[in-house]
Amino acid sequence: MMSKIVHHPTDETLYSYAAGSLPAAMALVVGCHLQNCQRCKGELARAESVGGELMASLEAKPLGNDRREAVLAMLDEPSPEPVRPVVAAPVAETAGEIPPMLSKLLPAERYDDLPWKTIVPGMKQLKIACDEGDAFLLRIAAGKKMPVHSHRGNELTLILRGGYSDALGKFNAGDFADLDGSVEHQPIADDDEDCICLAGMDAPLAFRGIIARMLQPFIRI
Amino acid sequence: MERVAQQRDKESFMQIFDHFSPRVNSYLQGQGVEASAAEDLTQEALLALWNKAHLYKREKAAVSTWLFRVARNLWIDKLRKQRGIAYESEDEISELVDYDPTLDADGDRLLAVMGDLPGNQASVVYKSYYEGKSHSEIAEETGMPLGSVKSSLRLAIRSFRQHFLEAE
Ligand SMILES: [Zn+2]
Ligand SMILES: [Zn+2]
Numbered sequence: 001m002m003s004k005i006v007h008h009p010t011d012e013t014l015y016s017y018a019a020g021s022l023p024a025a026m027a028l029v030v031g032c033h034l035q036n037c038q039r040c041k042g043e044l045a046r047a048e049s050v051g052g053e054l055m056a057s058l059e060a061k062p063l064g065n066d067r068r069e070a071v072l073a074m075l076d077e078p079s080p081e082p083v084r085p086v087v088a089a090p091v092a093e094t095a096g097e098i099p100p101m102l103s104k105l106l107p108a109e110r111y112d113d114l115p116w117k118t119i120v121p122g123m124k125q126l127k128i129a130c131d132e133g134d135a136f137l138l139r140i141a142a143g144k145k146m147p148v149h150s151h152r153g154n155e156l157t158l159i160l161r162g163g164y165s166d167a168l169g170k171f172n173a174g175d176f177a178d179l180d181g182s183v184e185h186q187p188i189a190d191d192d193e194d195c196i197c198l199a200g201m202d203a204p205l206a207f208r209g210i211i212a213r214m215l216q217p218f219i220r221i
Numbered sequence: 222m223e224r225v226a227q228q229r230d231k232e233s234f235m236q237i238f239d240h241f242s243p244r245v246n247s248y249l250q251g252q253g254v255e256a257s258a259a260e261d262l263t264q265e266a267l268l269a270l271w272n273k274a275h276l277y278k279r280e281k282a283a284v285s286t287w288l289f290r291v292a293r294n295l296w297i298d299k300l301r302k303q304r305g306i307a308y309e310s311e312d313e314i315s316e317l318v319d320y321d322p323t324l325d326a327d328g329d330r331l332l333a334v335m336g337d338l339p340g341n342q343a344s345v346v347y348k349s350y351y352e353g354k355s356h357s358e359i360a361e362e363t364g365m366p367l368g369s370v371k372s373s374l375r376l377a378i379r380s381f382r383q384h385f386l387e388a389e
Binding site for chain 1: 231234235238239241242243244245246247248250251252260263264267268271282284285286287288289290292293294296297300301305306307308309327328331332335346348349350351352353354355356357367368371374375378379381382385
């Protein structure tokens with residue numbers, strides 16, 4: 001069973017996603033969370049209707065008359081893309097699978113087949129090419145403690161498989177950690193399976209402690 | 222008979238076109254899209270609406286929301302090399318939009334809420350929605366600490382939410 005989602009993006013993260021103003025790396029994490037979260041879909045709809053109303057209230061900048069003619073002429077053309085039948089979402093359990101939005105950016109279809117790079121014992125990483133900001137998958141071995149660290153900018157994390165605990169609570173598959181620079185934490189992965197997360201940020205992490213600091217140039221997370 | 226229906230359809234669509242295309246265009250230019258590219262994208266968004274005829278017959282609020290989504294996605298896709306990196310595709314959007322009018326903002330009341338926001342909150346909302354600036358870009362540009370950018374946005378959203386609660 002997919003456990004109930006307890007942790008969601010903050011209001012300002014969701015509204016910025018709606019406004020199209022999150023860097024790609026962060027928007028990707030929010031988009032993947034939304035695919036499974038009804039609560040946030042509702043909030044997003046509101047944020048987008050705010051966007052629609054604000055757009056509707058803008059000072060009008062009419063298109064050229066030729067544009068109007070061109071559009072009118074195009075109304076007779078058949079619709080370019082046939083309407084795709086909507087494929088019902090599989091009823092089967094999707095927790096632990098790669099979300100479709102993420103899947104198309106990855107070179108393999110299963111987490112185990114991805115070209116993970118070990119960054120320190122017990123922690124593997126896979127960078128995801130993003131035009132803005134850094135996005136990556138992180139795989140933390142079961143029971144592993146991450147170094148204590150804070151974040152220089154925002155870090156958005158979606159738990160894809162397994163779970164971890166830190167001072168902020170217990171995070172399971174589907175949960176979303178929306179952290180800013182003021183938070184210092186030390187996630188500990190659950191004992192029973194590896195924890196796989198998708199993280200996106202617009203600034204590099206600031207690790208604390210001497211060993212962590214030495215690691216930082218290599219880890220780059 | 223079908224021709225007449227078709228003719229009427231076109232007329233009512235062109236009314237929508239005349240009303241919304243200048244606003245979509247204005248939105249895109251505000252995002253920094255160069256004028257002729259903004260017109261291209263506006264045209265594309267409006268034609269997408271025509272191709273989903275069942276959508277433009279809805280209330281104006283629903284149409285503006287739908288157009289906002291599509292214009293935003295078209296622009297972001299153009300901006301980024303990878304298409305559809307973080308948003309649902311148009312087809313999925315058209316299914317999603319099929320719900321609950323309580324999720325639609327009431328334009329006049331919303332603008333009144335906007336007008337009542339303190340200057341810094343209104344400016345963060347403005348930069349976020351109209352200029353597509355990220356939190357850290359807004360912080361850099363205004364000299365506000367990142368935390369204040371977020372809390373300003375959070376307070377503005379709280380006011381919007383109040384508006385939705387009252388509308389229900
Ligand atoms: Zn959520
Ligand atoms: Zn962290």
